[in-house]
Amino acid sequence: MKRPLEGITVLEFSQYLAGPYAGLRLADLGARVIKIERPGSGDACRQLATKNMWADGDSVLFHTINRNKESFAANLKDPDDVATVKKLIAQADVITHNFRPGIMERLGLDYTSVKAINPEIVYGEVSGYGEIGPWKKKPGQDLLAQSVSGLTWLTGNAEQAPTPFGIAVADMICGTHLAQGLLAALVQKKRKGIGSKVNVSLLESIIDFQFEGFTAFLNNGNQLPERSGFANAHAYLGAPYGIYVTQDGHIAISMGDLKLLSESIHLAGLEAFYPTDKQFEKRDEIKAKLASHFVKNTTAYWLEKLESNKYWCSAVLNYDELTQEDAYKVLEMEQTVTRGGTSVTTTRCPIRINGEKLISTIPAPKIGNANEALTKEFGL
Amino acid sequence: MNKPLKDITILDFTQFLSGPSATLRLHDLGARVIKVEHHEKGDICRSIYASTFNIGDHSAFFQAINRGKESLTANLKNADDLAFIKKIAAQADIVVHNFRPDVMERLGLSFNDISEINNHVIYGEISGYGNEGPWANKPGQDLLLQALSGLTALSGSDNDGPTPMGLAIADYLAGSQLVQGLLAALISGEKTLVQVSMLEAILDFQFEPLTLYYQDGEAISRGQQNAAHPLVGAPYGLYKTANGYIALAMGAIPKLGELLTCEPLLTYTDSSRWFAERDNIKAILADHLLPKTSEYWLNILEPADIWCANVMNWQQLIEHDGFKVLNMLQEVKQPDGFSYQTTRCPIKLNDECLTSEIAAPALGQHTESLKAEFNK
Numbered sequence: 094m095k096r097p098l099e100g101i102t103v104l105e106f107s108q109y110l111a112g113p114y115a116g117l118r119l120a121d122l123g124a125r126v127i128k129i130e131r132p133g134s135g136d137a138c139r140q141l142a143t144k145n146m147w148a149d150g151d152s153v154l155f156h157t158i159n160r161n162k163e164s165f166a167a168n169l170k171d172p173d174d175v176a177t178v179k180k181l182i183a184q185a186d187v188i189t190h191n192f193r194p195g196i197m198e199r200l201g202l203d204y205t206s207v208k209a210i211n212p213e214i215v216y217g218e219v220s221g222y223g224e225i226g227p228w229k230k231k232p233g234q235d236l237l238a239q240s241v242s243g244l245t246w247l248t249g250n251a252e253q254a255p256t257p258f259g260i261a262v263a264d265m266i267c268g269t270h271l272a273q274g275l276l277a278a279l280v281q282k283k284r285k286g287i288g289s290k291v292n293v294s295l296l297e298s299i300i301d302f303q304f305e306g307f308t309a310f311l312n313n314g315n316q317l318p319e320r321s322g323f324a325n326a327h328a329y330l331g332a333p334y335g336i337y338v339t340q341d342g343h344i345a346i347s348m349g350d351l352k353l354l355s356e357s358i359h360l361a362g363l364e365a366f367y368p369t370d371k372q373f374e375k376r377d378e379i380k381a382k383l384a385s386h387f388v389k390n391t392t393a394y395w396l397e398k399l400e401s402n403k404y405w406c407s408a409v410l411n412y413d414e415l416t417q418e419d420a421y422k423v424l425e426m427e428q429t430v431t432r433g434g435t436s437v438t439t440t441r442c443p444i445r446i447n448g449e450k451l452i453s454t455i456p457a458p459k460i461g462n463a464n465e466a467l468t469k470e471f472g473l
Numbered sequence: 474m475n476k477p478l479k480d481i482t483i484l485d486f487t488q489f490l491s492g493p494s495a496t497l498r499l500h501d502l503g504a505r506v507i508k509v510e511h512h513e514k515g516d517i518c519r520s521i522y523a524s525t526f527n528i529g530d531h532s533a534f535f536q537a538i539n540r541g542k543e544s545l546t547a548n549l550k551n552a553d554d555l556a557f558i559k560k561i562a563a564q565a566d567i568v569v570h571n572f573r574p575d576v577m578e579r580l581g582l583s584f585n586d587i588s589e590i591n592n593h594v595i596y597g598e599i600s601g602y603g604n605e606g607p608w609a610n611k612p613g614q615d616l617l618l619q620a621l622s623g624l625t626a627l628s629g630s631d632n633d634g635p636t637p638m639g640l641a642i643a644d645y646l647a648g649s650q651l652v653q654g655l656l657a658a659l660i661s662g663e664k665t666l667v668q669v670s671m672l673e674a675i676l677d678f679q680f681e682p683l684t685l686y687y688q689d690g691e692a693i694s695r696g697q698q699n700a701a702h703p704l705v706g707a708p709y710g711l712y713k714t715a716n717g718y719i720a721l722a723m724g725a726i727p728k729l730g731e732l733l734t735c736e737p738l739l740t741y742t743d744s745s746r747w748f749a750e751r752d753n754i755k756a757i758l759a760d761h762l763l764p765k766t767s768e769y770w771l772n773i774l775e776p777a778d779i780w781c782a783n784v785m786n787w788q789q790l791i792e793h794d795g796f797k798v799l800n801m802l803q804e805v806k807q808p809d810g811f812s813y814q815t816t817r818c819p820i821k822l823n824d825e826c827l828t829s830e831i832a833a834p835a836l837g838q839h840t841e842s843l844k845a846e847f848n849k
Contacts, residue, residue: 095661097657097658097660097661097663097665098657098660098661099661101660118653119657122653122654122657123657143681143685143704143705144685144689144704144748145745145748146685146688146689153684153685153688154681154684156684157680157681157684158680158681222795222799223798223799225798226794226795226797226798226799227793227794227795227798228795231782231795232722232780234722234723234780235722236701236702236709236710236720236722236782237720237722237780237781237782239720240711240718240719240720240782240783240784240785241782241783241784241785241790241793241795242785242790243785243786243787243789243790244640245711245718245784246786246787247638247639247640248628248629248636248637248638248639249628249629249633249636249639253629253633254699254711254713254718255711255718255784256628256629256636256711257628257701257702257710257711257720258627258628258638259627259628259629259695259700259701259702259703260627260628260678260679260681260682260702261681261702262638262642265678266645266649269646269649269650269652269653270649270819270820271820272653273498273502273649273652273653273656273820274502274820274821274822276652276653276656276657276659276660277477277478277502277503277656277820277822278477278822279656279660280477280478280481280656280659280660281477281478283660283662287475289477289822289823290822290823290824291820291821291822292820292821292822292824293819293820293821294799294819296795296796296799297799297801297819298819300790300799300801300816300819301816301818301819302640302645303640304537304538304815304816305490305533305534305537305538305641306533306534306640307537307787307815307816308528308533308534308536308537308813308814308815308816309526309528309533309534309537310787311791311802311813311814311815312528312533312536312813312814313525313526313528313533315787315788315791317786317787317788318787320639325637325639326616326619326637326639327616327637327639327640327641328639329522329523329526329534330522331523334616335616335637336616336620336625336634336635336636336637338634343620343634343635345616345617345619345620345637346616347612347614347616347617348521348614369521369523369524370523370524370525372523373522373523373525374523405612405614405617406617407611407617407620407621408620408621409620409621409625409635410620410621410622410623411623411626411692411693412623412626412682412683412686412692412693413690413692415621415622415623418607418608418621419606419607420602420606420607420608420672422606423603423605423606423607424603424606424670424672424673424676426673426676427687437684437688438684438687438688439680439683439684439687440676440677440679440680440683440684442677443650443669443670443673443674443676443677444650444651444653444654444657444667444668444669444673445666445667445668445669446654446657446658446665446666446667447665447666448666448668
C-alpha cells in the first residue's frame with residue numbers, strides 16, 4: 094500500500110525516547126527516517142536495557158523504538174563528517190534533535206545554520222523544560238518532569254504518597270507532540286513552501302496532558318485536585334468510578350447512573366446519592382458501600398448483572414489475560430522484526446490508513462548500516 | 474502569527490474527550506473547527522462532571538477542550554438538518570467522529586458517503602476497540618480501556634492492586650494518534666480514511682513493557698517499595714522527607730551513599746543488584762531521607778548532578794519561575810466578555826507560542842452564522 098508520508102526524509106539526531114518515538118511514528122506513516130549516530134556508540138538508548146534484555150547487541154528497548162529506520166554514522170566533532178551531514182541536510186525534509194541548549198550551535202547545525210542550507214527544512218527540537226528559565230539545565234528525565242508537574246497527585250488514593258505513572262509518560266506524550274508539530278509544519282511546507290522550527294518540551298507536554306483538570310484548578314480558586322479516599326481513578330469524577338475487589342479478582346466500574354448501578358447489583362441504601370453532585374460530594378461513602386458489596390461475589394457474576402443492564406464496566410486484565418482475548422488477537426497488534434538472526438516481537442503503529450494496518454518488518458539498524466548506500470544515493 | 478493549518482476546515486462530530494482533544498490541537502495549529510452538537514443536549518462533556526467544577530454554565534473539562542471551536546446544533550434524524558450538514562461536509566478538508574460503529578453509516582455520513590460529495594476529504598474515526606471482534610460494541614470509556622489493556626499493573630506497588638492512572642489517558646492518546654494520522658493524510662493530499670481505536674492507542678503507549686513481555690512472557694512486577702516504574706531499578710522513585718517528597722531518577726547507589734552519608738548503600742557496588750534488590754535499597758533510602766527536608770537533600774544532590782527533583786503540586790508549580798517562563802497560560806473570551814484561564818498549545822513554532830483567545834462556544838452559538846455562510 095502507499096503510505097501518506099512516502100517521499101519525506103527525516104534526519105534523526107534525537108536519542109532515547111521522546112524524539113525517536115516521533116521518528117518511529119513518521120516512519121510507520123511512510124517517511125524514510127535516518128538516524129545520525131556517533132560511530133562506535135550510537136544512540137545512548139542502544140545500551141539502556143530495561144530488565145537486562147538484549148537482541149543482537151542492542152537493548153530490546155532500542156529495537157522497540159527504532160525499528161523501521163536507517164543509521165548513518167557520523168562524528169559531529171569532525172568537520173569533514175559535519176560537511177557530509179550538511180549534504181544530507183540539504184536534501185532532507187525534517188531534522189529532529191534533543192541535545193541540550195547550545196550543542197547544535199557549536200556544531201553549526203542550529204536552525205539558522207541549517208535554514209541557510211535548506212530554507213524549507215522542518216527543524217524539531219525536544220528539551221526538558223524549555224530553553225530559558227531556572228530549569229533549562231535540569232535533566233530532561235521522565236520521572237523528574239512528572240514530579241514537578243503535579244501529575245503524581247492524581248493517581249493512587251488520598252492517603253497514599255504521590256504516585257508516578259509507571260511508564261515514561263512525559264517522554265511518550267512529548268514525542269507525540271513533536272510528531273504533531275512536525276506534521277503540521279510539513280503541511281505548510283507542502284502547500285506554501287515554507288519551513289519552520291518546532292519546539293516541544295517534556296514539561297509543556299506533561300502540563301498539556303493535565304489541561305482539563307488544570308483548567309478547573311485555575312478557575313476554581315486554585316482548589317487542588319483531591320484523590321478519592323477509596324478506589325481512586327480520577328480526581329474529578331464521583332462514585333462509583335474506580336476499580337473494586339471482588340471475591341476472585343477485580344472489576345472496573347465506570348461512570349453512569351447510580352440508580353441503574355444499584356438496581357443492577359441489588360444494592361439498597363444509595364438512593365440519597367443519586368444526583369450527580371451527590372455522587373461527587375459523597376464519593377468515598379458510596380464507594381465504601383459498593384466495595385463491601387462487590388467483594389461478596391465473583392467478577393463474572395457482577396459483569397453479567399451489569400452488562401445485561403448496559404452499565405459500563407469491565408474485567409481487569411493483565412498481559413497474560415489480555416493476549417488470550419479474541420478482541421486482542423483480532424487487532425493483530427504484534428509484529429516481528431529480525432536482525433542478525435534474532436527476532437524481536439513488538440507492537441505495530443496504532444493508526445490505520447484506508448482500513449489497512451501499518452506493518453513494517455524492517456528492524457532497528459546497526460550503527461552506520463546505511464552509510465554506503467546513502468553516500469551513493471545522496472552523492473555525499 | 475501565521476499558523477500552519479490556516480485554511481483547513483474541520484467538520485467535527487466527536488464528543489466527550491478523545492476526538493475533541495484532537496480537534497483542539499488542530500485548532501491551535503490553525504484549523505477552523507465546526508463542532509456539531511445534539512440540538513438539545515449538546516456534547517455530553519458540557520454536563521457530566523459535578524457542578525462544583527463548572528466554569529460558567531459548563532464543566533471546566535468542556536471549556537478546556539472545546540475552546541476556539543464553533544458550535545452548530547443539529548438534529549441528525551431530521552432530513553433538513555442532515556442535508557445542511559452534508560453541504561458543510563462537501564467543502565470540509567477533514568471530517569471526524571467518534572460514534573459507535575455503524576452510526577455514521579445509518580446517517581449516510583460514512584467515509585464512502587462523504588467521498589461521493591467530497592473528493593479530497595480526510596475522514597477520521599476514533600473507536601473504542603476497532604470495528605471488528607467481540608469488543609467492537611463495548612463502551613469505549615477510559616477506565617475500561619485502562620482495565621482491559623493491562624495498564625493498571627504498571628503504577629503503584631505490588632501491594633496496591635490494579636492502579637488506574639488518574640487521568641483519561643486512553644482518550645488523550647487516541648486523540649493524539651488521530652491528529653498524527655490526519656496530518657499525515659493532509660501531507661499526502663489524497664482522500665484518506667484514518668482510523669484509531671483507544672485500545673490500539675493505549676497498547677502503543679505500552680510498547681516498551683509489552684515488547685519485553687512478548688519476549689519473556691513474565692508478569693509485570695512493580696516492587697513493593699517506593700515504586701515508580703516496574704522496569705527500572707533503584708533509586709528510581711519518590712521519597713518522603715520531613716516536609717514533602719523528592720524524586721530520585723538515576724544515580725549510582727554507592728555514590729548516593731557517599732553524598733547522603735548513608736553507609737548501608739556503600740556496599741551496593743555491583744550495579745546488577747540495583748534492579749534485583751531494588752526494594753531493599755529503596756527501603757534504606759526511604760528511612761534515611763525521612764528526617765530531613767526536601768531542600769536539604771536537593772541542595773546536596775543537585776550540585777552533584779544526581780537526577781532529582783522536588784515533587785510539587787499544581788499550586789507549587791504555578792508559583793515557580795520554571796513554570797512562569799513557559800507562558801503556558803492564556804485567557805480565553807466569549808463575545809459577551811465572559812472569560813477564563815486555561816493552558817495554551819504545548820507546541821511552539823518559530824519560537825512563538827500558539828495562542829488562541831476564543832473561549833468554548835455556547836450550545837448552538839454559531840448555528841445561524843454557519844447557515845448564512847453555507848446556504849449561500
